[in-house]
Amino acid sequence: MSFLKLSYVLIIALATTFPLTSYAKLDKNEQQIVTQVAQHLPQALKEIEQAVNINSGSLNLAGVKKVGQLATAQLTAIGFKVEWLDGSAFNRAGHVLATRESNNPNAIKILMIGHLDTVFAENDNFNTYTQLSPTLASGPGVADMKGGNTIIITALKSLHELNLLNNVSIKVLLTGDEESSGQPLNLSKQAIVDAAIWADVALGYENADNNIETAMVARRGYIDWTLTVEAQAAHSSQIFSDTVGFGAIYEVSRILNSFREQLASQPNLTFNPGLIVGGTHADFDNAHSTATAFGKSNVIAQKVYVAGDLRALSPTQEEDAKKTMQRIVSHNLNGSKATLEFADGYPAMAMTEGNQKLLAMYSKASEDLGYNKVVAANPRNAGAADISFAANHVDMALDGLGLMGAGAHTQNETADLTSLSKNIEKSALLIYRLGQL
Structure with missing residues (x-):
């Protein structure tokens, strides 16, 4: 199936998931945002596929840079000043940093965070984007998080084309070493x-717990940690002596x-x-x-x-643990020493x-669009992230x-x-509304 035909099928399929609403709770600009996002959806899908088909395992420095070049071109096209922050000092490819400053000195400053790298090494046999159905795709990093990067860029593109970025200053940081x-x-x-x-607000575009009804406030x-235990070697008949x-x-x-x-x-x-070896x-x-014994x-x-x-959920909890x-x-057993x-x-x-206030704003944007309420995710349901x-x-x-994905x-x-x-619509509305504060 050609990409254009597939995009058409996808748009029709997605249309069946849209709420039957007149968007009465949206102002005129917000209604235009929704229309603009819909127009950019085929290109957004294409950009996800392009990025996924470039292997960017954290240690594939050339691949990470190539994905960064894609993002650089996309962000430059909508008026961002883009820098490549070289990562040789920390043995990684580097990061993309894109900045667009408002002329309004009181503009709210928003940092949007994504990452270029994946967990899949250069020689991994899972290395291509595959459309499984009109609403499901697979591929290395398709959700974690090349899809998230595309949400950032497409939301900003939609706002840029409607001249709705004037009341916000934005930095987009796409790191090259989140996975390693x-x-x-x-x-x-x-x-x-x-x-x-620099920022007032930070927004992270990980897929977190993969539940569209939640977001991470924590x-x-x-x-x-590494535990090393040493003891006296002897014939087994002498143990406990x-x-x-x-x-x-x-x-x-x-x-x-005892930890447990x-x-x-x-x-x-x-x-x-x-890992344990002894x-x-x-x-x-x-x-x-790796280990040998x-x-x-x-x-x-x-x-x-x-x-x-x-x-741990807080520095205090971590220190106490x-x-x-x-x-x-x-408190070592007889004949042993541990560090x-x-x-x-x-x-x-x-x-x-x-x-929590930011979550409430994001949830209201979702509900005003006719979607679900968004509540705080359980921190146990997601790992650590750059945010x-x-x-x-x-x-x-x-x-x-x-x-979202799995x-x-x-x-x-x-x-x-x-x-x-x-999620493009919700992000675009959130950014627009932050600019009205």
Whole structure:
């Protein structure tokens, strides 16, 4: 089926999902926004397909740059000044930063956040956009988050063509390392922090929990941790003796189970040991998440490594959990010694009054369009995201405004195309209304 014919079929299919409404709650400009978005829908679909068909796994630097070039052309065409922020200092491709400043010195400043990279490596066999039906598409990053980038650009394009961007100043930041952060983290995320310090409002276009009836007013932060346990190697017949002790594997078992017993009941706190290796000899390559070990059933294990993550909803919750974990680690079984190290990670995006106010505005835009009410998503239902680096620097932040779908980070990733026009319209209305404050 040709692209034009497929686009026509899609528009007809989407039309059946639109509300039967006269848009009586929309002013004249807002009604024009809806019309403008509909006109741009075929091009938006084409732009998603173009971006998805370029592999941009985080470590495919050339691919990430190529997706950035597509976005640069699209944003330049609607009056944005676009910069490529080179990422060599943090071992990634870099970021796209596009700016359009209002002549009104009192204009509200809005930061819109997306990302160029995906989790799919250059040699992955899941590498093309496929139209599964008029309302469903699959492909690497189709929802997470090349569809979200297209929602950002198409909403701004619609407002630009109606001359409705004059009362807002906009920065669009499309990062090149959201799925695999460059190191050091303070360099790879500096562009987000700088843009957020400039902004009043931050909008994130991840697909979050893939529920069009929710948006994220809070996100959990996360940090990685590494647990190392050492003990005395000896013949297995000597285990539990006063001279040899309990060995590394019993000690690590005690520690992990104590984590579970003392912390697992805390709301919104999780800590996951994702890799464990141990034996007489054990080696853990943190950079590549690989490990090797040698051991025998009749030899007491001498060394164990565990790699995991910790996710919390506030800095206080994170610090309290870290203290509890360190206390557990310090009370070692006889004959063993353990150390626990925490790495830098993503901060939490705390729920604030400003975030809730922004959600209310977004929900009203949805309802005024004849769509559903939008409520706060459960933070447990989504991972960390770049907006967390911005949230503490703005008055209001909201995430999860992207293209809905399913199966993100797997070869079953799909996008629900019925959400495309709806979320473009809602974003465009939200930006327009923010400009009226």
